[in-house]
Amino acid sequence: MRFTNRHFNLQSLLSVLCEGNKLGTLVQQTVTNGSPCNYHESATRPPPFMLLHKMTKTRTALGEVGLIEQIRRDFTASSKAVPLGIGDDCAILRPPPGSEVLVTTDFTLEGRHFLRDLHPPESVGHRCLARGLSDLAAMGGTPLAAFLSLALPPSMLATSAGRDWVQRFFSGLRALAEMHRVPLAGGDTAESPNGNNGLILADIVLVGTAPKGEALRRSGAVAGDALYVTGQLGGAAAELAMMLKRHRRILSMATTENHPQLSPEPRLDVGESLVRRELATACLDISDGLSTDLYHLCRASDVCAEIEQAALPIHPLARKLGAKAALRAALHGGEDYELLFSAPASVLMPTSLAGVPVTRIGSLKKKRSGRPLITMIAPNGTHEELKSGGWEHFSGTLKGRKKRLQ
Numbered sequence: 001m002r003f004t005n006r007h008f009n010l011q012s013l014l015s016v017l018c019e020g021n022k023l024g025t026l027v028q029q030t031v032t033n034g035s036p037c038n039y040h041e042s043a044t045r046p047p048p049f050m051l052l053h054k055m056t057k058t059r060t061a062l063g064e065v066g067l068i069e070q071i072r073r074d075f076t077a078s079s080k081a082v083p084l085g086i087g088d089d090c091a092i093l094r095p096p097p098g099s100e101v102l103v104t105t106d107f108t109l110e111g112r113h114f115l116r117d118l119h120p121p122e123s124v125g126h127r128c129l130a131r132g133l134s135d136l137a138a139m140g141g142t143p144l145a146a147f148l149s150l151a152l153p154p155s156m157l158a159t160s161a162g163r164d165w166v167q168r169f170f171s172g173l174r175a176l177a178e179m180h181r182v183p184l185a186g187g188d189t190a191e192s193p194n195g196n197n198g199l200i201l202a203d204i205v206l207v208g209t210a211p212k213g214e215a216l217r218r219s220g221a222v223a224g225d226a227l228y229v230t231g232q233l234g235g236a237a238a239e240l241a242m243m244l245k246r247h248r249r250i251l252s253m254a255t256t257e258n259h260p261q262l263s264p265e266p267r268l269d270v271g272e273s274l275v276r277r278e279l280a281t282a283c284l285d286i287s288d289g290l291s292t293d294l295y296h297l298c299r300a301s302d303v304c305a306e307i308e309q310a311a312l313p314i315h316p317l318a319r320k321l322g323a324k325a326a327l328r329a330a331l332h333g334g335e336d337y338e339l340l341f342s343a344p345a346s347v348l349m350p351t352s353l354a355g356v357p358v359t360r361i362g363s364l365k366k367k368r369s370g371r372p373l374i375t376m377i378a379p380n381g382t383h384e385e386l387k388s389g390g391w392e393h394f395s396g397t398l399k400g401r402k403k404r405l406q
């Protein structure tokens with residue numbers, strides 16, 4: 001399928017991405033070289049995920065009650081921690097003794113976090129849950145239950161193509177929920193405004209637990225600590241750019257692995273391991289881009305950071321974009337959902353945690369007048385200020401953001 005006036009022209013797609021997606025600048029930079037670019041026809045292709053679960057197929061129109069009933073049937077999961085799930089006015093949760101409760105909520109909005117014509121529905125469901133799970137991972141939490149509020153245009157329940165989209169969305173969400181044994185314990189379902197032109201809007205709430213007083217905060221780092229990241233950076237931005245340029249076909253996707261944009265892996269085991277082994281002083285997940293999330297850590301802990309460019313673990317997909325774009329993707333791309341954490345320099349950090357590589361990328365310094373909040377040391381030894389260039393809602397014009405990245 002080509003970009004046409006009936007769908008998006010390139011500029012309007014880019015403005016959606018740039019205004020509404022953390023990766024906009026990278027995508028802009030990657031795809032503006034050509035005339036209209038292609039994107040895949042995900043809606044007509046077989047689902048790419050191996051971990052698919054069949055949701056009950058419905059041939060007739062569904063209403064709110066029908067959809068909720070279907071969700072209840074397909075998501076029945078008993079858990080000691082959830083004595084009452086979908087079906088009553090409230091769910092009842094039973095956190096283990098000695099724990100405290102963590103709560104996080106994240107929007108997944110059509111046109112801002114995904115494009116219906118670009119992201120396969122399984123990926124939208126997966127990413128919706130992954131965002132909340134990643135926040136729990138960042139605090140070292142263990143998921144207890146998820147809650148999903150979903151607004152759909154009426155056509156999504158009235159037409160078979162719409163119902164297929166919804167079914168595939170829940171398949172992606174459910175596969176990840178089962179992988180992390182998190183029950184869907186409730187939510188809300190509503191018709192979105194604007195009839196069939198309405199948007200798909202989802203809000204996920206994750207409730208988790210952590211041993212009392214031990215959840216990892218952003219504010220616990222001190223000068224002298226070393227800085228680490230898990231996994232590799234820039235892959236999510238790179239995969240999106242490639243999807244837009246059709247360098248990588250969704251059709252060839254056989255597993256959920258190595259699709260950092262379509263199926264990011266929340267680092268729950270790493271977070272739990274950091275808490276259990278008391279390794280980290282501060283932690284957060286890299287959802288908005290390393291430069292922006294490190295900025296948050298520095299502000300919360302009242303320290304400065306120095307990172308070494310050569311130490312950054314750049315994702316192989318990002319490397320394919322060329323050195324400059326790869327570095328930009330790693331620093332500012334966002335949506336990688338890796339963990340960024342600090343630990344005392346004296347800690348002998350393992351090279352991997354829960355099977356995920358851990359890389360030391362720099363250290364934290366005392367705040368001093370004239371010292372930038374984040375300094376990046378280039379391979380030739382020169383120091384330069386690293387401005388936060390990741391995603392921020394309501395952060396001004398596209399031009400302004402573009403300038404920051406140059």
Ligand code: ADP
Nearest residue numbers: 068071086087088089148149150186187188189
């Ligand atoms: P109420 O009118 O009390 O809000 P609803 O009819 O909206 O009840 O919901 C009935 C049950 O279905 C509740 O347990 C609610 O949590 C659950 N539920 C509704 N929508 C969803 C959804 N999208 N995902 C999961 N559970 C849902």
Ligand code: MG
Nearest residue numbers: 187188189190
């Ligand atoms: Mg309701």
